Each structure stands twice: as C-alpha cells, then as structure tokens.
Amino acid sequence: MRITFLGTGTSQGIPVIGCSCEVCLSADLRDKRLRVSVLIETDKTIVIDSGPDFRYQMLRAGVKDLDAILYTHEHKDHVAGLDDIRPFNYLLKKRIAIYATERVQEALQREFSYIFADTKYHGLPQIDMHTVNSQSFIVGETVVTPIEVMHYKLPVIGYRIRDFTYITDAKTVSGNSLSKIKGTKYLVINALQKEDHxxxxxxxxxxxxxxxxGAEMTYFTHMSHNLGLHANIENELPPHIRLAYDGLTISI
Structure with missing residues (x-):
C-alpha cells in the first residue's frame, strides 16, 4: 500500500492570502500546504476528501485512476472539489464510488444539487453513493474501518486501512474509537497549532x-501557519513523530 499526502494544510492553506508571517513567506517547500487530503493506492485507488485543491492535487501527483472518495465530513475544505472527478468519468469510462455518512450525503446534495437533479445534462459527475456507518466496508479487496471522532460537536469520520489510520479535524476521541485505532503502525492525525483550539x-x-x-510512526497533518516553520517544529518532535508535507509518500 502506498500513501501520498496530497495536502497537509488547514482550511486556508499555506501561504494564507495576504499573510506575511515567516511561515507564509518561507522558501521551504514543506511549508507550502494545500488543503488536507491523502491518496491511498492498494488494489484500488482511493482518496480521502476532495477539497478545493483537488484538481491541482490530482495533476501534481500524476493520478491517472480513481476508484473511490471517502469523506470525513462536510466542511468546504474537505468536499469542494467533488465536481473535478469528471475527467476520471470521461477518460476511464466509469463512475466513482463515494463513501459518506448520511449527514455528509445531505450536505453534498445541497452543495452539488445539479449532480443529483432529476434532469441530467451531459458531462455531470457520475457517482455511486455508499453510506458510511459504524461498520467496516470493502472497496475492491480493501477493508476500510470507519472511526468516529469529534470536531468540537461535529462527528467526523477517520478511516483505518490495515495498519494505517487517518484522522483529521479531531478534538476528542472516545474509548470505543480508540480501540479501533489501537494496533495501528502508521497514524496520521491533525495538529493545528500550539495554542488551544x-x-x-x-x-x-x-x-x-x-x-x-503507540504507533510505530505518526505523521501530523491539517496544520496551520500558526504552528510554525516545518524545520523548527520537527526539531521539537521525537523520532517516531514527523510532520507530513505535501508530496510525502510512504509505503506500507
């Protein structure tokens, strides 16, 4: 299984529009962060979240195939790029599987009402919707386990695939959810900033x-410019915890 971090930034990305802080002005490419998303290549090609940078992320990573998108929650920085699946529909002659909770599906239907309208027109995104609940499901031959965490009062879904667990926008994690994460060798978790949030x-x-x-390796994602420079923060971390960055790939 190959993992590529497509974006590791928060909702505004880095650099932030109009900001002149040292992180936004940094020449270190690891400080340039698109909105958060990750590519998982197993027997199928899976993306978690399609934010507003989805089109560029697909081009930058050279993605030629896509089978499924797993959604964590409905905030714009996680769903805004759904329309950009259309080239995959056209070139690959296939529909894209979408996995989301019922609440997120309702949000997608509001945001992209034309996709779900009774009257169709040529070139619409072609999707097959699948409902995510507490049960594991299969994409191709890959077992995916949903893990609910809390983004303040909003439930957000993290996903575990084999020894890899991806969680974003978390503030609290229940004991039941933690039990689903235990045993993970590679953990990805959000780390917004140093100040309380x-x-x-x-x-x-x-x-x-x-x-x-207790994962063997942890990678932080969904980081804001308030966290600090990549190079400086990494020096504060133990060897088994690293900051992810756009374009980082790991093989499991």
Missing part, C-alpha cells in the same frame, strides 16, 4: 494522542 488537536494534544495509540 476549540475543535482541533493542538501540537501538544496530538503528541499525547500519538503516545496513547
């Missing part, structure tokens, strides 16, 4: 959660 793990909280899980 109502709906995201801080750096300190993300480190503590990583230690609780």
């Amino acid at each position: 109502i709906s995201h793990f801080t750096l300190k909280e993300a480190i503590a959660f990583s230690e609780k899980v």
